[in-house]
Amino acid sequence: MSVAAVDVVEGREEAPPVTRMGIAILSLAGFFIATYLLLHRLGVVGTLACGADGGCAVVQGSRWAVFLGVPVPAWGVAGYALLLGTALAGVQPGLAGDRRVAAALLALSAVAFLFSAYLTALEAFVIHAWCRWCLASAGVATAIFLLSLPEIRRLRRG
Amino acid sequence: MGRRNVAAASKRRGLRPFYIVLGLLAVIGVAAIGYAVVGRGAGGAALEPIPIEGADDPRTLVERAEGISVGDPSAPAKLLVFSDYQCPYCGQFAAQIAPLLKAEFVQSGALELVYYDFPLGGAHRYSFLASRAARCAGDQGKFWEYHDVLFGEQLRWSSSSRPPLDEFEAYAERIGLDRQAFATCLRSDRFADVVSANRLLGEQLGVTGTPTLILNGRRVMNWSNYAELKALIEREAGA
Numbered sequence: 001m002s003v004a005a006v007d008v009v010e011g012r013e014e015a016p017p018v019t020r021m022g023i024a025i026l027s028l029a030g031f032f033i034a035t036y037l038l039l040h041r042l043g044v045v046g047t048l049a050c051g052a053d054g055g056c057a058v059v060q061g062s063r064w065a066v067f068l069g070v071p072v073p074a075w076g077v078a079g080y081a082l083l084l085g086t087a088l089a090g091v092q093p094g095l096a097g098d099r100r101v102a103a104a105l106l107a108l109s110a111v112a113f114l115f116s117a118y119l120t121a122l123e124a125f126v127i128h129a130w131c132r133w134c135l136a137s138a139g140v141a142t143a144i145f146l147l148s149l150p151e152i153r154r155l156r157r158g
Numbered sequence: 159m160g161r162r163n164v165a166a167a168s169k170r171r172g173l174r175p176f177y178i179v180l181g182l183l184a185v186i187g188v189a190a191i192g193y194a195v196v197g198r199g200a201g202g203a204a205l206e207p208i209p210i211e212g213a214d215d216p217r218t219l220v221e222r223a224e225g226i227s228v229g230d231p232s233a234p235a236k237l238l239v240f241s242d243y244q245c246p247y248c249g250q251f252a253a254q255i256a257p258l259l260k261a262e263f264v265q266s267g268a269l270e271l272v273y274y275d276f277p278l279g280g281a282h283r284y285s286f287l288a289s290r291a292a293r294c295a296g297d298q299g300k301f302w303e304y305h306d307v308l309f310g311e312q313l314r315w316s317s318s319s320r321p322p323l324d325e326f327e328a329y330a331e332r333i334g335l336d337r338q339a340f341a342t343c344l345r346s347d348r349f350a351d352v353v354s355a356n357r358l359l360g361e362q363l364g365v366t367g368t369p370t371l372i373l374n375g376r377r378v379m380n381w382s383n384y385a386e387l388k389a390l391i392e393r394e395a396g397a
Contacts, residue, residue, distance in 0.1 A: 021176045025183060032187035036194060041320075044195055056324065065319070091173060 016091040019147045023105065024087035026147070027080045030140040034076030037133055041071045059131035064122050072119065076137060079115075083108050083144060102151040113145035204350035205287050205321060206279065213358050222355035225272035226293075226301050229264040235394040237269060238372040240276035240360045243288035243308045244316050245368045251381060252309040258384060259391070268395040273305065275356040276368050284315065284322055287344075289353040291326040294343035295335060303333045 041060055059065065065072050086108060090101040116138035123130055212218035225238065237259070241248040256271070263269035275293075277285035288308050295304030307329045308315075315322040323344060330340040343349075363372065371378035371387075374394050380386050 028183050
């Protein structure tokens with residue numbers, strides 16, 4: 001019998017964590033932002049809705065817009081998709097207390113947060129231009145990271 | 159149904175509002191992306207010169223080519239400037255020499271200055287697009303303002319890894335142009351023929367590099383020396 005099943009039988013199964021629902025919703029929002037930027041990068045979307053200063057185009061057109069040979073928005077699409085999938089798994093009955101889900105969410109959100117902080121620092125100190133969609137994504141990644149902090153408690157408890 | 163199944167089913171029902179919110183967000187996201195793709199597509203912005211029919215005939219070429227001038231058309235001195243928006247020396251001419259010429263000779267009616275596109279291509283991969291962009295700005299009566307912005311921002315847009323359509327549109331908005339109208343012009347093949355003809359005309363006139371200045375039919379060799387250029391213009395203008 002699995003750990004989760006034992007929990008249920010003994011009446012100890014946890015309710016789906018609200019924080020994971022929040023992570024899933026934010027990840028989906030981040031996924032769409034990253035997809036929008038990726039489509040622009042690929043030339044499918046001609047103009048970014050980015051205000052008059054053209055900051056998005058400057059940032060997207062800079063050499064920092066590619067990381068390890070892959071366009072940065074593609075990393076975003078993949079990262080948010082992974083987070084979304086993990087969070088969706090984490091809200092399923094029986095997986096609320098699963099340590100693997102907690103560890104994955106914590107690790108993924110920390111990587112996303114640190115990568116976003118790195119990109120934001122580049123905008124501020126190297127590129128000297130602001131891309132509001134990139135900032136929106138950074139905000140989403142930060143919120144996801146904050147929502148993932150309760151996973152530390154789940155890990156310790158496990 | 160066992161206790162476990164009842165509990166799980168109950169929890170799944172509790173997830174319904176969450177799935178509804180997620181589904182709504184998905185629908186909104188897909189719709190927004192779809193709108194961005196369909197409504198604001200890349201379009202067919204012409205990035206390179208096009209063939210000009212009859213270009214072998216100089217008369218045809220002169221008809222198709224079109225300089226943009228500032229100053230009195232009947233001025234005694236006429237200075238043709240063949241220029242490339244990605245060329246640093248052209249930027250130097252635009253920033254340092256052209257304002258002096260305008261202030262000293264154009265305003266007094268002694269000189270007509272005529273700008274011709276000569277996009278070099280090659281490493282200057284966006285210069286053709288920039289020439290078209292300036293002419294799109296000219297459609298709204300702000301060719302020279304846009305010309306100055308393009309040279310002023312030359313380093314920024316020249317380093318773009320993709321055609322700087324967004325930058326050009328932002329510059330248009332900055333100088334008060336109707337961005338939508340400008341974008342419609344930019345993301346088409348408008349002015350591709352004129353810019354191509356200008357370049358061919360330059361080639362016919364022996365232009366090989368930029369900027370090339372031709373004063374009353376004679377090439378100016380040392381344009382960066384303003385005192386020399388000034389003396390030449392004064393002589394042509396009979397001052």
